[in-house]
Amino acid sequence: MVITIFIRTLILYILVVLVMRLMGKRQMGELQPFELVITIMISELAAVPMQNTGVPLINGIIPILTLLFLQTLITFGSLKSDFIKRLVCGSPTILIAKGKILEDALRKTQYSLNDLMEQLRIKGFFNIHDIEYAILETDGDISVIPKSQKRYVTPADLGIPTKYEGIPISIIVDGKLKEESLKYANLTLDQVLVEIKKRGIDKVQDVFFACIDPEGHWFVQKKEEKNK
Amino acid sequence: MKVWATVGGFLILITVLMLISMHIILGATAKIESGLSDLYENVIENNYYLAKSNYLDIVKKWNEYKKSWAMLIEHQEIDKIDEELTKINEYLLEQNRVLLISEIGLLKFYIRHVREMTLLKIENIF
Numbered sequence: 415m416v417i418t419i420f421i422r423t424l425i426l427y428i429l430v431v432l433v434m435r436l437m438g439k440r441q442m443g444e445l446q447p448f449e450l451v452i453t454i455m456i457s458e459l460a461a462v463p464m465q466n467t468g469v470p471l472i473n474g475i476i477p478i479l480t481l482l483f484l485q486t487l488i489t490f491g492s493l494k495s496d497f498i499k500r501l502v503c504g505s506p507t508i509l510i511a512k513g514k515i516l517e518d519a520l521r522k523t524q525y526s527l528n529d530l531m532e533q534l535r536i537k538g539f540f541n542i543h544d545i546e547y548a549i550l551e552t553d554g555d556i557s558v559i560p561k562s563q564k565r566y567v568t569p570a571d572l573g574i575p576t577k578y579e580g581i582p583i584s585i586i587v588d589g590k591l592k593e594e595s596l597k598y599a600n601l602t603l604d605q606v607l608v609e610i611k612k613r614g615i616d617k618v619q620d621v622f623f624a625c626i627d628p629e630g631h632w633f634v635q636k637k638e639e640k641n642k
Numbered sequence: 643m644k645v646w647a648t649v650g651g652f653l654i655l656i657t658v659l660m661l662i663s664m665h666i667i668l669g670a671t672a673k674i675e676s677g678l679s680d681l682y683e684n685v686i687e688n689n690y691y692l693a694k695s696n697y698l699d700i701v702k703k704w705n706e707y708k709k710s711w712a713m714l715i716e717h718q719e720i721d722k723i724d725e726e727l728t729k730i731n732e733y734l735l736e737q738n739r740v741l742l743i744s745e746i747g748l749l750k751f752y753i754r755h756v757r758e759m760t761l762l763k764i765e766n767i768f
Contacts, residue, residue, distance in 0.1 A: 468717040476659070483652045490645045 418467050426460045426474060433482045438489070446503045446553055452485050503552040510548035513561065523550055534558060580628035586610075589619040589637060599626055610634055663714045664760055670707040671757040674700060678750050681730075685742045693742075694734055701727060715756055722752050 433456060437449075445453065456478055463474035492499035507523050509516055509530060520527065530548070533556040539545055544564035549557045569576050583599045584592060585606055596603070610621055613634045622637040677700040684693035704727065708720055726749040733742045759766060 470713050470715065470717070472659075472713060473716075476656070479652070480656075483649070486645065486648055 415467065419465065422467070422471060423464050425471065426464050429475060429478060430456060430460045433478055436482055437485050448488060448502045449485070452481050456481055506552060506557075507550045508547065509550050509556070510542075510545050513543070513546055515542070519550075525550060530556075578628070582625045582627040582633070584623070584625045586618055586621040586624035586634075588623070589621060591618050601626070660762070664762075666707075666710050667714065667760040668757060670703070670711070671753050673703055674707070674753050675750060677703065678746055678753070682743070682746045685739060685746065688737075688739065690734060690737050697727075697730060697734055701731075711756075715759070719752065719756055723749065723756075726752060 434453075437452075459474050459477045459481075463469045463471055488498070488502055492502055507519050509519050509523070509525065515527070515530070519525075520530065531542070534540075534542065534545065534548065537556065537558045539558055539560060544560050545558055546561045547559040549559075551557055583595045585595050585599065585601070586592070591603070591606070596606070606618070606624070609632050610616075610618070610624065613636070615621055615634065615636050620637050622635045624632065624634045626632050677696055681693055681696040681700065684690070684696055704723065708723075711720055726745055729745045730742065730749065733745060
C-alpha cells in the first residue's frame with residue numbers, strides 16, 4: 415500500500431510538473447482567471463488518485479491532460495482573436511482617468527476605494543493627486559501612470575547621454591562552467607582561466623560565481639573552503 | 643500548425659483510449675453475463691454440478707478481466723464483484739437455491755452497472 419501510494423505520487427508529480435511546464439511560463443507568475451481555475455483543478459485532480467488507491471490512475475491523468483489541452487486551445491485562441499481574449503481574460507478597466515476616480519468603473523469591477531488606495535501605495539504612490547491614470551489589468555494588477563510632473567526623472571529628461579547597457583552573463587556557477595554562456599559572451603576557456611588566476615584561483619571548480627558585464631568587467635568569487 | 647497537431651493528437655488519443663476501454667469492458671461484461679445466465683438456469687433446474695462448472699468458468703474469466711478493469715474503473719466496483727462471487731461460491735456449496743438466485747441477480751446488476759457506466763451516454767455525462 416505504502417509503495418503503491420509512493421509510485422502513484424511519483425507518477426502524478428512528474429505529470430503535473432510536465433503539464434505546468436507545457437502550460438508556459440505565465441502559469442507560474444501572474445495568472446489570468448481561467449489559468450487560476452485550471453491550476454486549482456489540476457492540483458485537486460492530482461491529489462485524489464494520489465492518496466486513494468481505489469481510483470484508477472487514468473481517472474486523474476485523463477482530466478489533467480484534458481485541462482492542458484483546453485488551456486493550450488484557449489491560449490492559442492486568445493492569441494489569435496481579440497474576441498476570445500476578451501471573453502476569457504476580460505479587458506483592462508480604467509479606474510482613474512485624467513486624475514479623476516471613476517466611480518462606475520470601481521462599482522463594475524467590485525473594487526473598493528480602500529483596495530485602490532492600498533494598491534496605489536504598494537506601487538509607491540501615496541498621494542492620489544499625483545496620478546493621471548490607473549488601470550486595473552486583466553490579471554488583477556494595477557498599472558499606474560503618474561502626472562508628468564510627478565514621475566521619476568529619467569536621463570532623457572535631463573539630456574544626459576547614456577551608454578548601451580546589456581546584461582551581465584554568468585560564466586561559472588557553483589564550480590561549473592556554463593558552455594552556452596561562454597559562447598554567448600564570445601569567450602574561450604583560456605580567457606576565463608586567466609581571469610580567475612588573476613584573482614588567485616587555479617581551477618574553475620574552486621569558483622563559486624563568476625560573471626562578466628557588457629563592459630568586460632569581471633566579478634569572481636571564490637568558493638568557501640567547506641563548500642568545496 | 644503545432645497547435646492543430648496537438649489538438650488532433652489529443653482528440654485521437656482520447657478516442658483511441660475510449661474505444662479500447664469500451665472494447666475491454668463491453669467484451670468482458672457480455673461474456674460474464676452470458677456465464678451468469680447459464681449459472682442461473684442450472685441453479686433453477688437444481689443442477690448444481692453444472693452450476694459449479696459455470697461458476698468456475700466465470701471466476702477464471704473474471705480473474706483475467708479484472709487486471710485490465712483495475713486500470714479503467716473504480717476498484718470499489720471490482721471489490722463488489724469479488725464479494726458477490728465469493729458469496730455465490732458459498733451458496734453453491736450449501737446448494738441454497740433462494741440465496742443463489744438473489745446473489746446471481748445482484749452480480750448481474752453490478753456487471754450491467756459497470757457496462758452502463760462505460761458507455762458514452764448523456765446520463766453519464768451529466
